[in-house]
Amino acid sequence: MRVLGIESSCDETAVAVYDGAQGLLSHRLHSQIALHRAYGGVVPELASRDHVRRLLPLVREALAEGHSDRDSIDAVAYTAGPGLIGALLVGAGFAAGLSLSWGKPALPIHHLEGHLLAPLLEPNPPAFPFLALLVSGGHTQLVDVAGLGAYRILGETLDDAAGEAFDKTAKLLGLPYPGGAALAALAEESRSERFVFPRPMLDRPGLDFSFSGLKTAALVALRGRGQDPAMRADIARGFQEAVVETLAEKCRRALVETGHRRLVIAGGVGANQRLRERLAAVVESLGAQLYFPRTEFCTDNGAMIALAGYLRLAAGMRGDLKIHASANWELEEIGV
Ligand code: KG4
Ligand code: ZN
DSSP states (O other): OEEEEEEOSSSEEEEEEEETTTEEEEEEEEEOHHHHHTTTSOOHHHHHHHHHHHHHHHHHHHHHHTTOOTTTOOEEEEEEESSOHHHHHHHHHHHHHHHHHHTOOEEEEEHHHHHHHGGGGSSSOOOSSEEEEEEOSSOEEEEEEEETTEEEEEEEBSSSOHHHHHHHHHHHTTOOSSOHHHHHHHHHTOOOOOOOOOOTTTTSSSSOBOOHHHHHHHHHHHTTTTTOHHHHHHHHHHHHHHHHHHHHHHHHHHHHHHOOSEEEEESGGGGOHHHHHHHHHHHHHHTOEEEOOOHHHHSSOSHHHHHHHHHHHHTTOOOOSSOOOOSSOOGGGOOO
8 A cells, every 4th residue: 555645734845655564655845944034933924925936836746766657656644733824734635635636535633643653764763562662843742652542641830841942042142943953963062961950850759841931941052152162162062961861761660650662753843863862871771762754854854744655555444525724723633
């Protein structure tokens, strides 16, 4: 069985073809970062309009590269939420149109399920069940994954997501949007551990997170000293260490509490090398295994949506004739 996957929930238009026997056949992506950079963040209306422009050419390219056509595709999977509603509607409407004209089912996919399953695109994929740390621009969650569609949230952020904290602090440091990767690169330049920021919520039990105080701590440290490039790098390092340490400690606690032997990192912040190093040390100390997708499949992509669509099709999902798009959609609600 072969599935065309479409992702358009935020500022990436992405399309991929996944085949059950052969794996990923093709994936194409257009990033809108340059379009939104002047505004310091994603402008929803511009995002929707750009998805309209990019989607059809990307679908053509992904089909051609994957040696696929309407006859060989068995279903069209698309991100139905959560995300920007206008952006989601572009992908959902397009998928519904293709589905009607091709006579193939359209499968609505939860964006975070896509992220959770992305490590299954790699060689040596994790088996179910596993613990997942989902760290993106909009979400920070620890998820107990019993199987496809069987997700239980063990802890989540009470305020800013980890990626959002990276982006906001990067902005304070004068880095261009989206600043997560740029902040991480700046932190690498630092040779000093003079800034030790608070580790939010580590002093109490539970698996929730809170990151909004960290950007304030960075702002206070920066006051009056922002012109000094070495100082900015040291602040970036202090900030990154605080986020990474907090995420790593909560993962350790969650692994101990649940008894899971496998930890999956997913979402854009999963591209952070320091986080991967720290989590590798945590799983090693517990005799567990760490899994993560390649960097380009940590951030938004079409491959994870095509894969989730394939797994759902194989599990019997048939879709319907509705156009599903929902800005807010809880992961625990989706079922199989
Ligand atoms: O998963 P994603 O592509 O989009 C959402 O669904 O939100 O995640 C994007 C987030 C952004 O906040 C970005 O700054 C962050 O991931 N990010 C990073 C790194 N690369 C991307 N954060 C820290 N270190 C990185 N290397
Ligand atoms: Zn995402």
